[in-house]
Amino acid sequence: MSEKTPKKRKGFVLGYYPGMNMWTLFFFVYLYMPMVVLVAYSFNDGNRAQIWQGFSTRWFYRAFINDDIQNAALNSLIIAVCATVVATVLATLAALVLARGGEFRGRSASLGMVTLPLIVPEIATAVATLSFFAIIGFQLGMLSIIIAHTVFCIPFAFLPIRARLEGMDTDLEQAAGDLYANAWETFRFVTLPILAPGIVAGAMLAFIISVDDFIITLMVSGAGATTLPLYIYGMIRQGITPEVNVISTVMLAISIAFITAYWFISARGDTVKGH
Amino acid sequence: MSESDATNALSVRNVVKQFGSGPNAVTALNNVSVDIQSNEFFTLLGPSGCGKTTLLRLTAGFEQPTAGEIFLFGEEIEDLPPHERPVNTVFQHYALFPHMTVEENIGFGLRMQKWSGPEIRARVNETLALVKMEQFATRKPVQLSGGQQQRIALARALAPRPKVLLLDEPLSALDLKLRQAMRNELKTLQRETGITFIFVTHDQEEALTMSDRIAVMSAGLIQQIGAPLEIYERPINRFVADFIGDTNFIETRIDQVSGNRALCVAGGELQFETDVVDGHGIGDAVTLAVRPERITLQKTMLRSKDMPVIEEATYLGTDTSYEINIGDGVVVTVRDQNAEAGMGRFAAGENVKLTFSDGAARMLVD
Numbered sequence: 001m002s003e004k005t006p007k008k009r010k011g012f013v014l015g016y017y018p019g020m021n022m023w024t025l026f027f028f029v030y031l032y033m034p035m036v037v038l039v040a041y042s043f044n045d046g047n048r049a050q051i052w053q054g055f056s057t058r059w060f061y062r063a064f065i066n067d068d069i070q071n072a073a074l075n076s077l078i079i080a081v082c083a084t085v086v087a088t089v090l091a092t093l094a095a096l097v098l099a100r101g102g103e104f105r106g107r108s109a110s111l112g113m114v115t116l117p118l119i120v121p122e123i124a125t126a127v128a129t130l131s132f133f134a135i136i137g138f139q140l141g142m143l144s145i146i147i148a149h150t151v152f153c154i155p156f157a158f159l160p161i162r163a164r165l166e167g168m169d170t171d172l173e174q175a176a177g178d179l180y181a182n183a184w185e186t187f188r189f190v191t192l193p194i195l196a197p198g199i200v201a202g203a204m205l206a207f208i209i210s211v212d213d214f215i216i217t218l219m220v221s222g223a224g225a226t227t228l229p230l231y232i233y234g235m236i237r238q239g240i241t242p243e244v245n246v247i248s249t250v251m252l253a254i255s256i257a258f259i260t261a262y263w264f265i266s267a268r269g270d271t272v273k274g275h
Numbered sequence: 276m277s278e279s280d281a282t283n284a285l286s287v288r289n290v291v292k293q294f295g296s297g298p299n300a301v302t303a304l305n306n307v308s309v310d311i312q313s314n315e316f317f318t319l320l321g322p323s324g325c326g327k328t329t330l331l332r333l334t335a336g337f338e339q340p341t342a343g344e345i346f347l348f349g350e351e352i353e354d355l356p357p358h359e360r361p362v363n364t365v366f367q368h369y370a371l372f373p374h375m376t377v378e379e380n381i382g383f384g385l386r387m388q389k390w391s392g393p394e395i396r397a398r399v400n401e402t403l404a405l406v407k408m409e410q411f412a413t414r415k416p417v418q419l420s421g422g423q424q425q426r427i428a429l430a431r432a433l434a435p436r437p438k439v440l441l442l443d444e445p446l447s448a449l450d451l452k453l454r455q456a457m458r459n460e461l462k463t464l465q466r467e468t469g470i471t472f473i474f475v476t477h478d479q480e481e482a483l484t485m486s487d488r489i490a491v492m493s494a495g496l497i498q499q500i501g502a503p504l505e506i507y508e509r510p511i512n513r514f515v516a517d518f519i520g521d522t523n524f525i526e527t528r529i530d531q532v533s534g535n536r537a538l539c540v541a542g543g544e545l546q547f548e549t550d551v552v553d554g555h556g557i558g559d560a561v562t563l564a565v566r567p568e569r570i571t572l573q574k575t576m577l578r579s580k581d582m583p584v585i586e587e588a589t590y591l592g593t594d595t596s597y598e599i600n601i602g603d604g605v606v607v608t609v610r611d612q613n614a615e616a617g618m619g620r621f622a623a624g625e626n627v628k629l630t631f632s633d634g635a636a637r638m639l640v641d
Contacts, residue, residue, distance in 0.1 A: 169368070169370065171366050171368060171370035172370050172372060172373075174335075174337055174357070174364075174366075174370070175364070175366060175370040175371075175372070176372075176383070176387075177336070177337075177356065177357040177358050178335055178336075178337075178357050178358070178362075178363055178364045178432075179358075179363065179383050179384035179387055179431070179432075179435070180358045180384055180387035180388050180435070181358055181383075181387045182356075182358050185387060189383075190372055193374045194372075194373065194374055
């Protein structure tokens with residue numbers, strides 16, 4: 001067996017083919033080019049977004065003192081925080097039942113059903129949510145956006161929490177019970193602290209999904225409930241200004257910060273898993 | 276009061292445990308009863324799937340019996356949840372809390388019992404000293420080796436001074452040398468603390484060296500309960516004789532009976548004298564169990580086809596194992612200690628004379 005291994009490496013492997021690393025480079029350029037352009041032009045000094053006229057941070061200042069942008073950003077923040085908190089609590093409870101509640105009828109079906117909304121076309125969810133609100137006569141506004149966001153945040157919050165719970169040995173909870181902890185104390189002192197990285201990761205994912213959402217928000221937002229993505233869309237319809245680039249860059253930075261933190265928390269969580 | 280004799284640390288009464296229901300039900304314990312005395316090192320020994328771990332988990336409260344009762348020092352406990360039972364468990368994979376330090380792990384049971392801070396600290400330090408792990412108090416479990424985690428798991432379970440300590444194959448994840456060292460240490464700990472230990476293992480050597488008494492289990496039943504010597508010397512049936520140590524099983528017939536003793540002839544002319552069991556009489560087919568080391572080999576000058584002949588010799592270091600044809604196609608294994616350097620005293624093809632004492636053979640209940 002060991003003699004065969006070096007022979008195999010001499011054979012045709014696409015990865016070793018000359019010029020393949022060029023393709024990889026192209027792949028990354030292709031992937032990141034639009035973002036690089038966006039970020040670069042947010043530092044443009046000129047009044048027109050597409051013509052470079054030197055480096056400046058003046059549009060950042062302009063964007064930050066803009067009342068409309070401030071309002072939209074505040075709306076986005078309120079919606080994201082509310083949706084994240086509600087979605088994370090519900091997802092944690094669902095994960096606890098589905099991973100620890102033992103066998104019950106429809107257990108595997110419910111697992112699939114929690115994650116199904118992830119692959120449903122967003123426009124379908126958006127139309128469905130709007131129709132639902134219209135049918136029950138619910139007034140559109142901040143509250144309707146928060147409710148809609150909570151719905152699509154749940155599966156995103158659920159996945160990391162459940163993954164964490166599945167990786168956690170039931171022995172640990174039994175050991176706590178064996179050492180005189182009742183059900184609540186077992187949850188409080190053993191399950192919850194070990195689950196915490198999963199919950200934080202789930203919440204961050206839910207938060208970023210909520211902040212970035214456009215289609216569903218567009219459908220269910222009433223007058224006066226403009227979020228940042230909606231505001232950017234509105235501005236672009238009047239032509240791309242450097243201000244749009246600036247807001248987009250800031251949102252991009254926030255997203256990257258959150259996703260990076262998410263990866264760190266997930267990775268750190270793995271090393272705590274125990275034996 | 277006979278049902279719940281308070282002098283027994285643990286009394287298991289007619290316990291049945293089934294997993295699943297209907298035609299797919301699996302019976303893990305099939306009407307098991309056992310009394311474990313206070314201050315005893317008691318071992319549940321058997322192959323995997325024999326029900327030994329199930330019995331332990333029923334005692335800890337992780338499972339409920341399908342039928343039967345369990346008494347702890349006379350108190351009926353089978354319906355109590357784990358946290359209301361004054362027993363603690365050492366888990367097979369330790370199950371240390373990964374987010375807590377060694378101190379916090381050991382103090383957890385005390386904290387849940389609402390001990391005060393200084394009391395917890397005193398007991399944690401005392402217990403750390405007991406398992407010789409004082410210098411690791413502030414470490415996290417991931418920073419410890421397997422053997423060290425094992426000691427902390429032991430300390431955590433001992434700290435609340437349980438009435439009974441349950442140990443679920445706690446040494447199986449350790450390497451051989453460490454396992455042997457831990458055996459002595461466990462035995463010492465048991466004697467020093469005076470706590471009843473119930474130890475689950477599939478390793479017969481572990482069971483023989485540590486236990487006051489052993490229950491050999493198989494197929495959800497206790498086959499035999501007794502001191503290590505009793506289990507080894509007087510196995511009650513074929514399963515026990517086979518599971519504990521090596522045994523020659525010799526199928527034969529009873530030749531003569533006088534009182535409680537029977538004479539059986541096996542192979543050519545080898546005569547075994549044993550106690551009669553199950554009321555067998557002359558002519559009955561019986562199985563005899565003979566330990567390989569209980570047969571002594573002697574050199575003989577005689578050469579004959581009817582004499583026992585060595586078919587195979589296997590060098591094992593401390594001794595040599597011989598396959599000996601004793602005639603009629605009956606082959607027995609004999610172990611002969613290598614008192615002198617070099618290969619064993621006999622070679623294949625050699626004739627030998629077999630001798631053994633009266634107690635060497637034992638008639639089995641089949």
